[in-house]
Amino acid sequence: MKLTKAIVVIFTIAIIIYRIFGFDDSAPPKLVVYIVVDQMREDTMDRLGDLFTGGFKYLMDNGVYFSETRNAQAYTVTLSAHFSLATGVHPGREGLTGNYVYDREANQMFYPVTDTLSRILSSELEPMSYRNIKKPTIGDILKETDNQSKVFSVAGKDRTAVLMGGKHPDGVFWTNGGPEYVTSSYYMNAYPDWLIKFNKSRPLHKYFGTVWERLIPDEKLYLERCREDEYPPEATSSWDDSTTFPHKFPSYSEGEEPNYDLFWDFPWVDHVTIDLSELIIKEEQLGRDRHPDMLMVGISMTDGVGHRFGPFSQESMDLFLRLDMKLGEFFDFIDKEVGLENTLIVLTSDHGSAPMPEHSTAQGHTAGRFGKRYRIMKSVINTRLAEKWGEGEYIEKIANGSLFYDFDILAEKKVNLRDLNQDVIPILLEEEWVEKVYTREQLSSDEPLDYDGQLLKNQFHPKWSGDLFPVSKEYYVLRSSVGTTHGTPYDYDTHVPLYFAGISIHDRMLEDSVETVDIAPTIADILGIQLDGVDGRVLELGESN
CATH class of the missing domain: 3.30.1360.150 (Gyrase A; domain 2)
Structure with a gap:
């Protein structure tokens, strides 16, 4: 009898410990890391998957992959796409018809995230925020549900960080061609000490005067998956007149002001964005308690490189190989700080991009430029x-x-x-x-x-x-003579990857037809919160729907 009572006591204590310390599979994740890679076509995983060894490899081996995910918009661009990714709502309902919107009455274009009532805390850049957008994001609903949850958003592009961050985040940071990561007074009145220290370290500065070489010396591996490196339709720039490897990143003389706009055609800003993401997790103690936190991470330079060199270029391939390695380090950091078993990782893209018309013609398609x-x-x-x-x-x-x-x-x-x-x-x-x-x-x-x-x-x-x-x-x-773009309803623009990984998720591939508006409702469901008035649906991460 005493033995039975002892067993009951031990069992009861075990249950209490189980509940308190978060070993309950039914408990929501302690941290959600929502990564959006700008201009990443779904076939990137097919073409380069066997070379991935880092973060993409982790997702392929451990995540649920929705292979038939599409952005259900005809004019596929960054701002409207990120709005849908963060809200589960089609952009037309908010009037977000593009990156910029035309005002008939004023006869001019305007940028929906411009905030004339705010200021950038440390520079003369134009202030940005979510002030003019009404629909709450998944992060807003999380904080409404649990006011002890934290939400942060960081990206190279301002519109990416702002659209993913929502109305009431704890912090939204972007660089947008400047030497540091900034925010506006809409979000806070002063930078956190850790961000001041990060910016003072000049994290982008070390890349001036460096050379972008192929990560893998053997060009044969690139030629098996891409076209030749020398390709006239690729665009040059005022700071890099070469369309082939190696690409020399300009240096500058003592006393000369560095030009940080140069970074848009190189991979490095995204690496620093991930470094800052790690700092946010550590300094803000994300994922350390029973109040779920969210970190939105926007990978932006994939878009700049994609526009200049095209999706089948060796530069785009090399960028994704480097991003794979950096994401691998990021996931290792999350595992050490929070535990991947306590973290939901979601990775997708806002849109893809068209092949260079010259490449399409060589593949037997009727193609052209109409810029x-x-x-x-x-x-x-x-x-x-x-x-x-x-x-x-x-x-x-x-x-x-x-x-x-x-x-x-x-x-x-x-x-x-x-x-x-x-x-x-x-x-x-x-x-x-x-x-x-x-x-x-x-x-x-x-x-x-x-x-x-x-x-x-x-x-x-x-x-x-x-x-x-x-x-x-x-x-x-829609380009005149060089480069490529996106913004059509065709599969090369709308078809994007979608992975859910971490927590108790097991690897599988689902071929159900899903849309990017389904992502936010699915994350909300995993968190145990409700998104109302959305266009998307909750995805089942188990059996095929």
Whole structure:
């Protein structure tokens, strides 16, 4: 009898210890690390996976991989994509139609994260914040649910850090072409001591005068997965006139002010961003108690390198190999400080990118560049319309992949919107690069739409969107002569990787069709919190849905 009571006591104590110290598989993670790699195509994992040995390797071996994840937007760009990643909501509902938004009344573009009521704490950079955006992020809901939880966001790009951080984070930091990581007075009145010390160490300074060589000396491994290094459509820059390895990072003379804008075409800012992420975890004691914390990490230079050299370049491949190593060190740090068994790691991308048109042509696709033609389209269309309706700027702006009519001119000329559409759409369809055109009426109605039309509708807003929406042909790129870009509904732009790893997750690949708006609701579900009014759904990390 005494033995039975002793066993019961021991068992009870074990349960108490189990609950207190967090060995309960049903308990939420102590830390969520949400990593978004800018301009990372899904096929990056397929092409380079056998070479990964670090962070990507860890995710491949230990994570749930949703191989059919897509950004459900037609104009795939950083700002609107990150909004959806952080909120689970399509950007059209917030009016985030692109990186910049056109204001008809003011007849000018504006940057949605600009905050004229704040200031940057340590520089003359333009202040940024989430002030003008209404929808709360997953981090906001976490802090509303548990006011002892901490939320931080850090990235190279300001819009990435701001969109992922939300309204009420504990800290949001970005560099955006400067020598240090900054924030605005919207978030705090003074930098933490640890950030002051970090910035004083001049973490980017050590890269001036260095050389970017291939990580793997054997170029054969690159040629098996990429095209040749010497490729004329790759872009040069004012500080690097070479399109081949090695790339020399400029140095500067004593007394000369270093130009930190140079970093956008090199991998190094992302490495320093990860260093800062480790510092935040350590100094802010993230993941140390039963109140879940979140750290958003934006990898930004992948976008700059991708635009300049293209997704099948040796430079892009080398960047991802280096990022893999750096992420491996980051995950090792998290394991030591918090424990990967206590951490949920989520990694995805905002969008992919198009191959260089010359590369696509060599692969047997009909491809081309339409940057030069795009720049004169407003003039071309207005000239044609003037022949019928009289002189006037009928098209006042082309922005975010859409045409904006000047409604004052239409009223003055007594031109019916439908009649004008009937004139403009055929002009657009004459263009070599135009596949089809959608109208404002189609996107604002309940009319059934095809896939591309639905993606456009996900970004449509009655006030901030245009009136006609031409969709370019596949493999046609909005660049004039060099480089590449994104911003279309095609798979190379929308198809992105998605991994969930850590805690009690076991490796598996799921081929369910999912969208990036599903990520935030899924993280919320794992944390045991509720995101209301979202467009995404909760993903099952076990069996196929």
